[in-house]
Amino acid sequence: MSAPIVAAGSVKSRPAPRRRSGRAIADILQLLALVALAVFILIPIYWMITTSLKSTNDTFAVPPLFIFPPTAEHYQTIIAEGAVLPSLRNSLIVATGSTALALLLGTPAAYAMARFDFRGKSALWFWFISNRFISPIVVALPFFLLARDLKLLDRHLALILAYLTFNIPLVIWLCIDQFRSIPRDIDQAALVDGAHPWQVFRSIMLPLAIPGVVVSAILCFVFSWNEFLFALVLTRSEARTAPVEASNFMTGFGVRWGAMMATGTLIVLPVVIFAAIVSRHLVRGLTMGAVK
Amino acid sequence: MATADYQSRSVVDAVATAPGGPLRRRVNWTPLTMLLPAVVALLLIGVYPLIYALRTSFQQFLVTKPYLGTPFVGLANYSAALGDPFFRDSLVRTGVFFLLTVPIQVVLGIAVALLLTSSRWRRLSAVTRVLLVLPIATTPTVIGLIGRLIYNRDFGLLNWAFSLIGLGPFNWLGEPKAAMITVALTDTWQWMPFVALVAMSGLTSVPPDIVEASKLETSDVWETFRNVQLPFLLPGLTAVLIIRTADILKMFDMIFVLTRGGPGVSTELVSIYVQRVGFRIFDMGLASAMAILLLILCNVLAQLYIRIFYREIEA
Structure with a gap:
């Protein structure tokens, strides 16, 4: 070296x-x-x-x-105890589901924001972004009561939907810039040829915007994987995610250090390795959000 | 940015004025169908809970006493929140925490960015640049667990490191003032790299010839930084201040695991206190009022930052 x-x-x-x-x-x-x-x-x-x-x-x-x-x-112990692997699976389901749904809902909106002009556009943009700044503690209680009434407590869907509050704004924020950077002539040519804007979006613009979509997907996934407060409030046992599982080690006074760190390693190491591999994208997403 | 705006506007005009009624109609409706799903989703999961929280903040809402119902009590929760010394103290602690973390993170972050963009150790710089994303991607609850291990008074790594230079042992998490500094240090580990990344992208947007020209004029590195590079950093740093302010007002996970707000309430930042009121004491009306106050505070601070710090690069 x-x-x-x-x-x-x-x-x-x-x-x-x-x-x-x-x-x-x-x-x-x-x-x-x-x-x-x-x-x-x-x-x-x-x-x-x-x-x-x-x-x-x-x-x-x-x-x-x-x-x-x-x-x-320690790894044998925590795996034998049987709580850690299901919690990792829950985290994977929730993070993947919420990321996919955020992309599905967010990318068409970002395209519309980047390419069409309409009244109230800047107000709408500000509203989209401001959702990211709402503290989870503000909406945790309404979410809890809503989830209870809809029988969604301790179900993956509750968390998938809750995480959309920060994932959709993130996707819109980052993808608007990506769509804007694509030359206008490309979709205009297709529109003049008579293609429907949805068709243009799906088969021309979205493939061209893949770099930005990937960046926002990575950030959505990492933030969802790490989220704690919503998961603490909205899950009990079945859908409990990995960060909540990790926090449970603190109920006693820090006796099982090995098991604790083994759990932490299983939660953090995959994401950290992933982050290192895609660091270029991750940096682009983090700074794009901050600089623009 | 400016050219992108110009382009999008001019071409939208071109599309909107394209010949034929049907096309025009299509152009009018399509953005709506594209925006609607996201808007409806955010209304349901973002705005509805917010309105619900607002309504709750005007109600007496004790989860443990359902027989009392949820009568409207006007502004009673707000006056209770503002008169609550624990709430005030937790806000003060949050402010102290902000002052303990953000200035240091900004200064260190800029220093790291300058180091990584100017260092001649290219390969090591490149590797370190990749490392910067790791703390940001690390699960905050697990950071709390690692902290408990490293800061342990008896066998922790940090006290061992201090013992090498003849200091300590310190009770990092056991004494109020030390615990606050420890939590701030942990936060700095996670978020200083973020500031560095933002500062680096600001630095790379400085045209190199301007820096070279300034170096010819003055040999003072500080002068070059202040007059040439800093203006390019300000938009990013403004965003950092806004994001970090919002983060610290909602900071929960890492501290919850590392200290549970203790010892006593010495590291109980405001959102941990609000969580305690809502989900431990179960006074949802009061907790909602506090949360709404936090939201207002966050908005006011964001507006303030934008007014004070934001400078156009060209200006």
Whole structure:
């Protein structure tokens, strides 16, 4: 790892003989800062994973153990207890369902917002976006009572619908920009040829907008996967999602560290790996929302 | 942005004025059919609960005493909320938390962005850039669990690190002031990278020749940053302030797991307190009034930020 970096650094160094030592110090400081930043970010995740693989005795070791005989006992325990895997399945169902529904409802709306002019458009845009800023605590009680009356408590559908409150605005927000960036001539040509706008949307515009759709899908999925408050209020046991399952470890006073970290690893690691793989898209989505 | 707006407007005109009545009619109705599903969905799941919460905030609504019914009590819940010292204290704590986290996250985030965009260690920078998304994607409840482990007084990693330089042990989660700082540190771990990513995208939108020109004029890096780069960061940072304000007003998961608002109520931020009133004490009327007040506060602050900070890049 370090060899190519050093090589790249020395090849690219500028010819500035008088200030070379100053540059060298600056470079080393930058290197230290980069390493410190990487360690700062990785330490909690690293510690979660290693603790999940430590025997209970090793967990309490002082000084902390960085090298230890790994064990899978905590994973075996939590899987045998039978709550974690169903909760992960619930999270997957809810996050996938809500993401799919948000895309289904949100992309046509985003296309209409990007391509048609009508009265009250900017007010509508603002309303769409403002939904994202409503605190879950405001609507948690109405949701709870509604779900109870509709017999949706502890069902996946309740959470799928609840998560639409932040997923639809997200899809609309990000996809408007994507549709706008597609040259006008393309859909105009199809419209002049007599195609119906819905047809144009479905078979021409949507395929071209895939990058933006993917970005918003990723963000919807990650936010839904991680959501806690709605899940806490709207589920009991059958539809309980992984973050709620994780929080249950805190009912006693933090005794089962290994099991806790094994559960955390199962919840976080898939998403974190996924996030690293699609980081380019994720960054685009996060900053697009903030910058525009 | 500006050109996109211009394009969309001009072509919509072209479509709308295309010859023939049927086409015009079609153009008028299609956007409606495209917008309607999303609008109806958001009305049902966004607006209806909000109106319901608003109505509840004018009612006496004690879940544990259903025999009392839910009579309308006017503004009683609002005056109770405003007169509730715990509510006020939780708002003050939320403000303190904001001041403990956001300024540091903004400064650090900009520093990280400058480091990653200007460093000559290209490959390490690229790897670190990928790492920045990890905290944002990490489940907040699990962050709370990890925190309990790392901040543990007896065998936690952090106290061990401090013991290496001869300090501690500290009771990170056990003492009120320390717990607040610990929670702020944890929040910084998760959200400083977000600020850095936004700042980086702002920095890359600065035309490189302007930066070069400024470097010729002054050797002062700070001058270059303040006069040339900072203006490009302001829109993004405004958005960061709005998003973080809304986030902190609704912050729940991580603190709920890490400290449960404790010790005592020392880290009980406002939405944790509202949740306690609503779902532990079960006074839904009061909780709804508090939640509505929060919503208003969030809106007012967002408007304020936009007025104060937003500057056009060209200006």
